[in-house]
């Protein structure tokens with residue numbers, strides 16, 4: 001028994017080590033669309049190992065496809081992206097499908113496919129994915145439609161679940177990158193839930209099996225991202241799919257992909273999905289998850305939501321002639337381009353005051369640093385090209401965070417230099433540290449700028465370094 005568990009661990013490590021071979025290269029960015037996954041599904045439908053069926057259509061008429069493989073008596077159903085802006089597991093599903101079409105890992109794969117039937121329904125909300133939004137075209141959250149079943153996407157999910165009467169269901173989502181493992185600065189890179197099926201939160205065999213598989217996957221994630229797992233609150237939500245699928249007799253496992261330091265496109269998290277889900281599938285095939293102690297489920301730290309992208313501690317803020325001490329929490333929010341293919345960042349101050357119970361992906365200890373608003377460079381430039389020729393770091397060191405430009409191209413909203421570009425008539429608001437502002441200010445040490453905050457990104461003016469992405473163009 002122990003040796004077989006050892007082998008399984010080796011399987012997980014080999015999956016991790018060889019991942020690059022199976023990663024689907026055409027899905028390398030988060031904003032994937034229905035049109036991006038269709039060629040991959042078409043290829044699978046020509047592969048005799050797979051059965052591919054159109055099982056429904058979205059409101060706007062996009063096909064929902066179910067991809068099945070295996071001959072075993074246990075059915076495992078995995079669906080992703082019922083929220084259109086939650087694509088990480090969709091990418092991981094196509095990596096898993098690449099693994100299944102390959103000729104490697106022969107014995108493990110045979111074991112999986114003779115014991116299980118795997119069914120994948122990637123991108124359940126393709127209309128939402130098209131415009132990178134959570135809700136579907138009806139404007140509803142499909143995950144609150146399990147009872148009312150007004151959405152064709154929700155009806156498809158229910159119909160497929162019922163027709164398979166699946167033993168296991170993997171409900172695959174993304175969560176905000178601002179979730180952390182409770183009382184730690186670690187992001188909840190992966191969060192789990194075995195949803196309750198009633199208000200009493202009873203645990204029957206169906207739910208217990210989901211909990212055991214979660215404990216198993218948690219151990220795997222802990223190995224590659226120590227401390228970066230959270231467990232969702234299991235309050236019963238009568239309208240949600242996870243809760244109802246548990247109730248209908250399928251062991252429902254919710255997986256939420258959150259944040260990971262310096263991984264904005266969530267590709268490391270995608271890999272962790274691939275490794276942990278495939279390992280879980282193997283464990284279900286062998287049945288050895290059954291011996292996992294249930295009590296370990298409750299030991300997974302709870303999810304919390306206490307992260308900022310940038311946290312500035314103990315800054316000095318002068319207001320009406322008096323000094324105050326403030327912590328400042330900043331989110332570097334994403335704004336999509338018109339086609340929802342790319343994005344830029346437009347940051348906001350989301351909280352200020354005593355933020356000692358919060359954490360940052362990046363944190364600055366700011367004792368002795370005082371805030372002062374950024375100034376506008378006195379010379380107006382003719383074009384963005386001229387901005388690119390400026391010694392921007394020197395400007396920041398002199399306290400300038402804005403430069404005025406005569407001609408700004410219509411379609412440009414951001415600039416990859418750490419200085420904001422403003423139009424001829426743009427009036428920079430007087431600096432007041434307030435929740436909701438776009439943060440642009442200097443942190444002075446003994447009257448001299450030591451750090452600049454430009455569009456919510458921290459720049460060290462001594463070294464010239466920072467985790468900077470873009471400044472804004474403001475008309």
Ligand SMILES: [Zn+2]
Nearest residue numbers: 083086173174
């Ligand atoms: Zn979701």
